[in-house]
Amino acid sequence: MKKLALLSVLFLVACTHLAPNQRLGNDLNYLSLRDKRDAERQVQMVQPGVGRVVGQVSSERCHGSLFEDAPEEKTLIMDLKAEAYRLGANGLRDVHIEKASALGQGCWHILKASANMVATGE
DSSP states (O other): OHHHHHHHHHHHHHTOOOOTTEEETTOOTTSOHHHHHHHHHHOEEOOTTOSEEEEEEEEEEEEOOTTSOOOOHHHHHHHHHHHHHHTTOOEEEEEEEEEEEOGGGTOSEEEEEEEEEEEOOO
């Protein structure tokens, strides 16, 4: 009976899908090298109060396996910069990153990041 319960839990976890803004580990293959470079160059981190807020971006990274590296904050920052660049902003501020348990979502834990996109007028 215990084996059946364990298999049921493993099946449910294996069938869990990631949210649209959620990615695994530190993989940035969804971005081209050019997009990474452009986002890194064009979107700067700015101090609170600098620029005009034009929206918000968010990203989530799942640590889904003991055999892969846990997501890093710098990877989430790149996700935020890439999305801000895609949406036409040239700055990010008020970045908030938190770590949460996510065993029910098929992850050991999730790093969640959000930031305000800003236009700095440069």
